[in-house]
Amino acid sequence: MPEPTPLALPEGHPFGPHNLPYGVFSPGDAPRRVGVRLGDHVLDAGSLAAELGSPHAALLTGPTLNPLLAAGRPVWSEVRAALTTWVTDPVHHPAVERHAHPLGEVSLHLPFEVGDYVDFYASEHHASNVGRIFRPDAPTPLTPNWKHLPIGYHGRSGTVVVSGTDVVRPSGQRKAPADPAPVFGPSVKLDIEAEVGFVVGVGSERGRAVPLEAYREHVFGLCLLNDWSARDIQAWEYVPLGPFLGKSFATSVSAWVTPLEALETARVVPPARDEALLPYLDDSSAEPGGYDLRISVEINGEVVSEPPFTTMYWTAAQMLAQTTVNGASLRTGDLYGSGTVSGAEAGQRGSLLELTWNGERPLELGSGERSFLEDGDEVVLRAWAPGAQGVPVGLGEVRGTVVPGA
The missing domain is CATH 2.30.30.230 (Fumarylacetoacetase, N-terminal domain)
Incomplete structure (x- = not known):
């Protein structure tokens, strides 16, 4: 049988000439x-x-x-x-x-040299689940600011790695509420966050905000992203300043960056806003800012979740506007993540924190019961978007295997 050529593609191939990442x-x-x-x-x-x-x-x-x-x-x-x-x-x-x-x-x-890295918290379903897990007695699961601005934090660009890179289990301090004092050791609540990353091409001048309508002049394309999370380390350290060692040890991205032009037919209107937005975030008269991306999460070869990106409350343009509204500049290679993508259904949650309800409802897998990740577990994120004439646009994969720390 002759060797396949790059031009002999079956009809409907997700990496055909319509894609070209x-x-x-x-x-x-x-x-x-x-x-x-x-x-x-x-x-x-x-x-x-x-x-x-x-x-x-x-x-x-x-x-x-x-x-x-x-x-x-x-x-x-x-x-x-x-x-x-x-x-x-x-x-x-x-x-x-x-x-x-x-x-x-x-x-x-790694396809680009990463400038700065920002991670957001743009899924209402994810933020609501987290609120219900950690603040079960609160009158509402969302924090008061959540529907007024995209919440984010600055991460560590030096530990962004390409798909296929092993993830070393991080160590740090952890303390459960009932423990008398913190202990040091490997994380026992290692988790994933199924996300989409946006790659900045053209930078901006310090002191000048990037408006919503300039999003496509600055953002080149998107990639899949897994923002690995040590939930136990994070829970002890994050008050009052937010994520630090529980997040900074590894962020995996796909080897392919899909240009925005390949995703024109996947653009959708984001969910309806139920709070009035300040002018710099108001997209009520803007072109559709959401994307119809279909994500799957696999652990050791089993699909455990299929999060839909259409449900994301905040858009990529709004996240970019929020990043720069204080005058912070953009640089070529800047990367910002959407935050965990989760849908309304139990099978659409993009983290083990949600899928197992912080370990209370373990997953039953062929490789055994899982509350959080064990050494040797392989996680694979895959995604595609609908293209013209129904031909899917492949977004590649993010693959990583957990290995024990030194």
């Missing part, structure tokens, strides 16, 4: 380079662009996506249009095949 790869021991996924192959974008005389070849030949990210939306559109032509016009197919590598024969790397 960007990543960074290396064939063997060769230097890292920008790649574009087509089917089960990765195209050496820089070498292909150079052979075909693209004026943007230099943006595609380095070891990260950052030069392309910084180039701005007009260039992003030109590069995408050229790539689409190259993979759909038969005159270019010999060149495409010369610069294609089977995915199984390359290594995939």
